[in-house]
Amino acid sequence: MQIINPATEEIITSLAEDNSSTLQLKYDALKESQPLWANKTLQERILVITKFSDLLEAETEKLASVLTSEVGKPLQQSRNEINGARARIKWMLNNAEKYLSDEVMVEEPGLKEVIKYEPLGVVCNISAWNYPYLVGVNVFIPALLSGNAVMYKPSEYATLTGLQIEKLLKKAGVPDDVFHIAIGAKETGSTLLEMNFDGYFFTGSYKTGKFIYEKVASKIVPCQLELGGKDPLYIADDVDDVGAAAVGTADGAFYNNGQSCCSVERIYVHEKNYDDYLNAFVTEVKGWKSGLPTTDGIYIGPLTRKEQISVLENQVKDALNKGAKLLTGGKALLGKGYYFEPTVLTDVTNDMLVMQEESFGPIIGIMKVQDDVEALKMMKDTDYGLTASVYTADQAKAEKILSQLDAGSGYWNCCDRVSAALPWSGRKYSGIGATLSHQGLRAFTKPKGYHLRG
Numbered sequence: 005m006q007i008i009n010p011a012t013e014e015i016i017t018s019l020a021e022d023n024s025s026t027l028q029l030k031y032d033a034l035k036e037s038q039p040l041w042a043n044k045t046l047q048e049r050i051l052v053i054t055k056f057s058d059l060l061e062a063e064t065e066k067l068a069s070v071l072t073s074e075v076g077k078p079l080q081q082s083r084n085e086i087n088g089a090r091a092r093i094k095w096m097l098n099n100a101e102k103y104l105s106d107e108v109m110v111e112e113p114g115l116k117e118v119i120k121y122e123p124l125g126v127v128c129n130i131s132a133w134n135y136p137y138l139v140g141v142n143v144f145i146p147a148l149l150s151g152n153a154v155m156y157k158p159s160e161y162a163t164l165t166g167l168q169i170e171k172l173l174k175k176a177g178v179p180d181d182v183f184h185i186a187i188g189a190k191e192t193g194s195t196l197l198e199m200n201f202d203g204y205f206f207t208g209s210y211k212t213g214k215f216i217y218e219k220v221a222s223k224i225v226p227c228q229l230e231l232g233g234k235d236p237l238y239i240a241d242d243v244d245d246v247g248a249a250a251v252g253t254a255d256g257a258f259y260n261n262g263q264s265c266c267s268v269e270r271i272y273v274h275e276k277n278y279d280d281y282l283n284a285f286v287t288e289v290k291g292w293k294s295g296l297p298t299t300d301g302i303y304i305g306p307l308t309r310k311e312q313i314s315v316l317e318n319q320v321k322d323a324l325n326k327g328a329k330l331l332t333g334g335k336a337l338l339g340k341g342y343y344f345e346p347t348v349l350t351d352v353t354n355d356m357l358v359m360q361e362e363s364f365g366p367i368i369g370i371m372k373v374q375d376d377v378e379a380l381k382m383m384k385d386t387d388y389g390l391t392a393s394v395y396t397a398d399q400a401k402a403e404k405i406l407s408q409l410d411a412g413s414g415y416w417n418c419c420d421r422v423s424a425a426l427p428w429s430g431r432k433y434s435g436i437g438a439t440l441s442h443q444g445l446r447a448f449t450k451p452k453g454y455h456l457r458g
Contacts, residue, residue, distance in 0.1 A: 005188060007164060010076035010306040010342045011296055019163060021188035024195050027155075030184040031199055034126045034153040037181035042123050042151035046104055049149050050097055056176035057093045060086055060137075063172070067137075069298075071165050075133055076306040076342070077260055078297040089137035093145055095424035096445065100149045103442040104449065116456040121449035123151035124226065125202030130193055130216070131166075132207040133159035133308055134263045134364075139207045139230065140169060142428065142439040147205075147448045148178060155201065157186040157193060159208075161308050201225065203448070207265075208232075209362075210388075210433040217436075228437030228447060231430055232362040233390030234269045236383040237419055238405065239281055240376065240396035241274040249395050249417075250284035256393070256420035258289065258346055261304055262366045265434075266391045268419050270359050271370045272379045278372045282350065285370070286331050289346045294337075307342040307365060316344050316365045319358040323369065328352045333366070354385050362388070380405055389431030393419040412438075 007016040022030075041049075060067065068082035077085075103121075110117035129143045136158055144154045158166025170185045186192050197204075197219045203226040206216050213229040220227050237256070243249050257268040273281045297305035307313060313336045320334050333347030344366055352359055352369035359369050373379045383392060383405075393415040394402040406414035412429035415421070422428055422440070429438035438444055 005160060005163070007074055009073055010308050010310070011298075011340075013340050013342075016073055016164070019187055022186050022192050022195075027186055027192070027195055027199065030186070031126065031155065031201075033181035034155060034184055037179055038123070038126055038151075038153035041148075041153060041179060041182045044151075046101060046149070049151070050100055052177040053093065053145060053149060054097055056173055056178070057090050057097070059172045059176055060090050060093075067165070067168055070168055071136070071162070072297050072305075074164050075136075075162055075308045076297055077263075077308075078302045078305050081260060085135055085137050089141045092138070092141050092424040092440070096141075096145055096149060099442065100146075100445060103445045104150050114457060116454075118454040118456065120452045120454060121150065121446060122452055124448055124450060126153045126155065127203040127205060127448065128155045128157070128196050128199070128201040130157045130196065130204070130206045130208070131159060131162075133161035134260060134265075136162040136165045137169075138422070140166075142230075142444065143205045143207075144169075144173075144183070146439075146445045148173075148183065150445065150448045152202075152448055153182045155184055155186055155196065157188075157196060160189040163187055203227070205439075205447075206230065213435060226437070226447070228439070229430075229435040230265070230428070230437075230439060231390075231433060231435035232265050232364070232388065233267075233430065233434050234360065234362055234386045234388040235266055235391045235393070235411075235419075236270040236272065236386070236409075237268045237393040238373075238376075238379040238383060238395065239271070239273040239277055240379075240394065240398075240401065241276040242397040243277060243395050244397050246277050246280045247284040250281050251288045253393075253395070253419055254285050254288045257368045258292070258304070258366050259420060261307060261344075262368075263308060263364050264420065266413070266420050266422065267364075268368070268393065269363055270383075270386075271368060272373045272382050273370060274376075274379070275372050275374055282331075282370060286348055289348055290332055292346060294343065294346070304343075304346055304366060307344055310342045312365055313342060313344055316347070316363065316367050319356075319361070319363060319367060320347060320349070322357045323349050323352060326353065326356050328356065328358075328369070354382055360386070376401070376405065380408060383409055387433045390434035391415060391419070 292303040294304040333345035337343035402416040427438035
């Protein structure tokens with residue numbers, strides 16, 4: 005398997021992919037070692053993960069360089085991702101004892117009723133390339149804290165980062181046969197689905213998630229899916245500072261080159277603020293620097309996957325054919341690397357691909373609406389349900405709109421953010437189950453009720 009730098013199209017290295025035999029050997033080792041890891045105290049496991057977090061901090065520059073080389077995100081954004089992962093780990097470490105320890109529910113003379121949170125066993129984590137540290141720690145950290153062994157399959161586009169994660173976890177004290185990495189692409193993932201894991205945790209596209217869900221259904225084990233989004237944002241008529249809202253929401257749409265499941269992907273603006281918002285938004289986008297992600301000050305690097313260029317080109321073509329206007333961008337850059345210009349489309353309608361299908365790139369459609377009622381109607385018009393945002397001076401108005409949207413996260417005067425304290429979950433095509441928060445810690449456990457008389 006060749007690892008290609010998306011900024012230069014140079015081959016970084018080649019790796020041998022796992023096959024069914026090597027994966028079975030790794031699985032058998034995980035199965036044998038998991039009870040020994042589970043028998044360690046929670047505090048012992050916490051100390052190991054604490055050391056892992058410390059190693060992430062100590063080696064941030066090296067890790068960021070590796071990440072940038074294979075996924076193409078600007079170097080500062082790679083540093084930000086690693087620091088963000090450490091912040092999530094800190095929350096999990098601070099709350100693991102509270103949410104993973106035994107809970108006494110009833111205690112009275114002659115009777116005690118207790119909930120114990122037992123590990124699932126050996127879990128399979130098929131992860132994503134766009135934020136390999138952030139989406140990775142959402143799964144393998146709580147899985148390890150709660151006593152599971154983990155087969156971790158990084159995306160084929162982030163395998164070098166996956167190998168760094170494995171190296172640091174074991175350096176921190178995770179036993180060799182409690183965490184293994186599965187190297188490869190589609191065939192490797194398919195082989196993992198045939199194996200007898202005690203839980204499957206996937207981050208990626210709706211299409212692949214649906215395939216995984218159907219494939220493992222007969223096993224009757226937990227299967228959580230963190231999938232994509234087509235996340236809407238509404239700028240209401242009473243926004244205090246339209247210019248600031250434009251700058252912040254442009255970042256929400258284009259950070260990491262728009263390659264985020266929770267990126268803003270559809271924007272609806274009240275007609276009162278439409279012109280001012282549009283002018284400020286386009287000015288912000290045109291001010292960004294594009295280029296080699298290792299260069300200081302670069303905001304837009306290459307796309308990670310070459311094939312995504314044609315997806316974006318098709319969305320632009322479809323929008324223009326249906327009457328949209330192109331204000332900036334709209335095409336791939338010539339030369340080496342998978343670069344696509346930051347693209348802003350207006351006069352869009354909800355029947356356009358750019359407003360219905362996940363873009364996962366630096367492209368946005370902005371639509372004028374008459375009032376809150378029309379905005380809500382447009383925001384609801386999607387098969388996805390990950391996040392939704394409302395910018396307004398009125399919190400009650402924002403919560404009223406957000407409460408009517410079938411999405412896992414709602415934002416008032418902010419967007420494109422994740423908090424370790426809150427559940428990260430999707431509705432409809434955006435997935436099932438939750439990571440983060442106390443629900444994410446307990447997602448890797450089997451609750452058992454003890455009725456104790458005496």
